[in-house]
Amino acid sequence: MPITNYDQYMPEAIGKGRIAQYPEHRADTLGANGVIGWGRAVQHTATNKNRGEVYNGTSKVVGIAIANHYGEYRVTNLHNEITGQYENNDAASVLRKGVIWVQVLEDVVKGDLAVADNATGDFRPSTTATAGKSAVIGEFKSSATANGLAQLEVNLPNQ
Template sequence: MPIPIGQEYMNAPAALGKIANYQSVEANTTACGAEEITFGKAVYAEDDVSQVMTTGKDFFGVVLARNYVKEITVGDKVGVYVKGDAVPVIRKGTIWVQVDEDVLSNQKAVVNTATGNFLPANTALETKTEVVGTFMSTAMADGLAMLQISLP
């Protein structure tokens, strides 16, 4: 039996790279390649090494955020994985991601290969992949949206 009022039991944090709900989540772990990977970015993986999505690569998943991030005393606190870190990549489930354009709930999602963020499938930009999932919330450009993916 499902929980009738889920927010009374848990409130999923609306933060970049965090799981948006706890229904059937699957993730794989790879190593971070030469370039840093920010939480919530789309990645490709080759030989168990992940890098931010680029043109001509196959979408592997979305990078999960760590619960612990080393304290930064100056500037913005941005979670990243650096070369050699173990990188958890969600392959099935719903995760908070950053969008580069306005998106609507139930709209198909694609990856912007120039940034590693996400776009609606009907975008005019040419730096995009094939459809990778569906947005489960509405968001304005540069905001956070829930993205649902289900990869084999």
């Protein structure tokens, strides 16, 4: 019997911070220095390279916060779009190589280069007029409209 519904094997955009493709990915673990939303860009804290915080433009992007299953107990309804966060002092998994679902703040097209926004840690195309942004950190592997979810491929560190 041929497969006609791929959602049962690899569902589309089930939430920010979810791994989008399984082939080869690498992650680091950092102690969360404050709340880090899943799917947000992460940087080291100024005083400790073992701790991470949401990217704010004061350092380079070292990865993207991966959603963890253990954190889903904090979500009120698992049937809605799953969003979540690491709490202060959680062991945060940070993707540095692979493809992950992220929220975009502007329309993006597959193939656009990606930058992180200094104010939110979410993502924009590198052609954005917004001044507060990181250097290029990856490439979008899917298109999305503003505030939607897109696949972002990263291979960090690249700065």
